[in-house]
Amino acid sequence: MSYNPTTNAVVQLERLGKCYRIYKSPKDRLKQAIWRGSRKYYREFWALRDLSLTITRGETLGIIGRNGSGKSTLLQMICGTLTPTEGSVKTVGRVAALLELGSGFNPEFTGRENVAINAKLLGLSEKEIEDRFDQIVDFSEIGQFIDQPVKTYSSGMFVRLAFAIASHSEPDILIVDEALSVGDIAFQNKCIMRIKKLRDSGLTLIFVSHDLSTLQLICDRAIWIHEGRLKEAGDPVQVSQEYYALTTHSKPKEEQADGSIIPQQNTGMGEFIEAELDPSTNTSTESEFQLGSDLRIRFVMQTHQDIECCVFNISIYSNDGIWMIGQTSLEQGVVWQAATAGAKLAGTIELKNLCLAPGNYKVALGACSEDLSICYALSDLYLSFSIRSDHPTWGRVQHPCQWTIAEARQALLP
Numbered sequence: 001m002s003y004n005p006t007t008n009a010v011v012q013l014e015r016l017g018k019c020y021r022i023y024k025s026p027k028d029r030l031k032q033a034i035w036r037g038s039r040k041y042y043r044e045f046w047a048l049r050d051l052s053l054t055i056t057r058g059e060t061l062g063i064i065g066r067n068g069s070g071k072s073t074l075l076q077m078i079c080g081t082l083t084p085t086e087g088s089v090k091t092v093g094r095v096a097a098l099l100e101l102g103s104g105f106n107p108e109f110t111g112r113e114n115v116a117i118n119a120k121l122l123g124l125s126e127k128e129i130e131d132r133f134d135q136i137v138d139f140s141e142i143g144q145f146i147d148q149p150v151k152t153y154s155s156g157m158f159v160r161l162a163f164a165i166a167s168h169s170e171p172d173i174l175i176v177d178e179a180l181s182v183g184d185i186a187f188q189n190k191c192i193m194r195i196k197k198l199r200d201s202g203l204t205l206i207f208v209s210h211d212l213s214t215l216q217l218i219c220d221r222a223i224w225i226h227e228g229r230l231k232e233a234g235d236p237v238q239v240s241q242e243y244y245a246l247t248t249h250s251k252p253k254e255e256q257a258d259g260s261i262i263p264q265q266n267t268g269m270g271e272f273i274e275a276e277l278d279p280s281t282n283t284s285t286e287s288e289f290q291l292g293s294d295l296r297i298r299f300v301m302q303t304h305q306d307i308e309c310c311v312f313n314i315s316i317y318s319n320d321g322i323w324m325i326g327q328t329s330l331e332q333g334v335v336w337q338a339a340t341a342g343a344k345l346a347g348t349i350e351l352k353n354l355c356l357a358p359g360n361y362k363v364a365l366g367a368c369s370e371d372l373s374i375c376y377a378l379s380d381l382y383l384s385f386s387i388r389s390d391h392p393t394w395g396r397v398q399h400p401c402q403w404t405i406a407e408a409r410q411a412l413l414p
Contacts, residue, residue: 005036007283009092010159010173010204011055011078018073029346047073048228051087057172060205062236064212070228071208075099093172094123098162101234107151111142114150118162122169132168139194140164141187144266160187163235168193174198177208185346192218198412210239211351216392241358263380268379269307274300275365278348284304291389291398296350301367301377303343308372310336314349317381319360323397328372334368346350355398358389 021042023029024154028041035041048070055061065071076082077089077099080095104121105114115136119129137146140160146151166174174195195205195218209215215222215236222236222244264270267373277287278296291294299312311334316325329335329349336345362381368374389398 005162008057009054011053011092011206012055012058012088012090013051013078014088014090016048016051016053016074016077016089017046018070018077018082019085021044021049032044032238046228048077048225049086051225052228053223053233054229055204055206056373057204058199058202060199060207060219062215062222062240063206063208063225064210064215064222064240065225065231069225071132071225072099072177073228074225075177075206078173079175089121091173092364094169095166095173095175096122096166096169096171097175097177098166101179103172105158105162107152107158109136109147110148111140111146111150111153115146115161115165118165119169122166122171124169135163137166137169137192156187163191163194167191167198170198171203173204173206173208175208182342186329188214212244213392237392238388241393245358245386245390246362262264262382262384265375265378265379265380267375269305269374270301270303270367270398272299272365272367272377273302273344274298274346275383279381287384288386288388291355291358291387291393292353292400294352295354296348296349296387297363297365297383298346298348299346299365302347303339303341303345305378306338306340307369307376308338310339310345310367311370311372312336312349312377313366315364315366315369316356317362317364318356318396319362322396326354328368329370332369353400354387354399357393357396357398358387358388360386 004200021032021043023032023042029220031039031287032041053072063071063074073082075097076099077084078091078093079099080089080091106117108299109117112133116129119132119136122124124132137143140146140157140163142157142161145157148157150161163176172293192214195203199205207215207219217238220253221234222239223230224232224239264272270339276298278298297314301310302311311330312324315327318324329347334347336347340344347391361384363383363385364379364381365383366378367376369376
């Protein structure tokens with residue numbers, strides 16, 4: 001196929017879809033063959049459907065999604081090893097791929113023989129293979145094992161050799177499906193440096209990984225595939241954070257069904273009648289905050305009995321159930337005075353410079369006696385909020401810190 005050179009596109013997907021026939025038993029498969037479509041003995045499963053995408057020359061595209069979402073199916077169709085059920089795939093130039101571990105290798109052949117076979121399949125001539133063979137072996141760090149059958153190789157050796165062959169074939173499009181996660185950190189660094197060098201020369205990289213940190217750092221754009229469909233595409237940082245937040249657990253509810261009743265424990269001594277995020281502390285949507293911004297929660301508790309001095313507390317959980325914050329007003333020396341039945345105790349809590357990593361969070365509020373022994377009121381995980389960032393993040397907390405460049409002490413010479 002040919003492209004308009006002004007578009008600079010090397011991969012063009014148009015309404016791409018792949019459907020599989022699922023049979024309950026081998027008998028149903030035989031019946032289907034006999035009836036030749038006049039009857040239906042199977043159900044359809046669409047691994048991928050209605051996906052349109054353009055990838056340009058020199059672009060690094062990251063693909064994320066849960067296992068079974070259709071990522072590998074998409075890569076196989078781009079490579080040409082799988083035929084689409086509907087739509088079209090068009091590519092320009094040489095395509096090299098690292099898909100399943102050891103795919104394309106004959107386990108009985110030596111590493112040397114597999115280099116020759118795979119490089120030839122990627123379009124290299126005998127002269128090109130001979131000229132690049134030493135570079136491939138050096139990069140793979142296989143050493144003397146190059147003349148041993150690859151069935152004796154470890155998973156790491158498989159990956160090193162496969163990546164060395166693919167990257168030294170000078171492809172126009174390189175597809176990597178989780179392969180680099182098998183290697184150690186030193187080899188991963190080596191691969192990323194090689195990828196950057198190839199990308200500077202115009203290589204298009206399609207990169208699938210569950211390692212969101214690496215994906216955010218090396219990709220120009222990211223797409224999120226969910227249940228066979230394109231769910232989101234755009235900046236890799238934003239797409240990765242949305243994916244992490246919405247797949248670590250179910251998305252938090254913005255409010256309860258009736259919008260007023262706060263779910264909580266029945267203590268018989270009091271209950272929360274108001275609890276809300278103060279929108280004045282947020283410049284984004286009502287429940288979405290930027291890393292480093294401030295968050296204020298307003299609350300009101302009504303007593304059912306006379307109570308002694310009161311302390312309020314807050315618990316914040318990440319959506320995968322990790323207890324991230326647990327603090328009380330007592331730590332700041334803030335205590336509400338004793339109150340009679342029917343009284344309302346109001347207050348606010350402000351989290352300055354939010355340092356929780358991007359994700360979705362849920363909040364529970366509590367009220368107890370000053371010695372923390374008696375619980376006056378305790379809400380369920382009711383309030384929900386999200387944190388987002390404009391840059392890649394790691395870990396669960398982004399603690400404020402200060403970095404300083406210092407002069408290293410010189411080693412003493414003898």
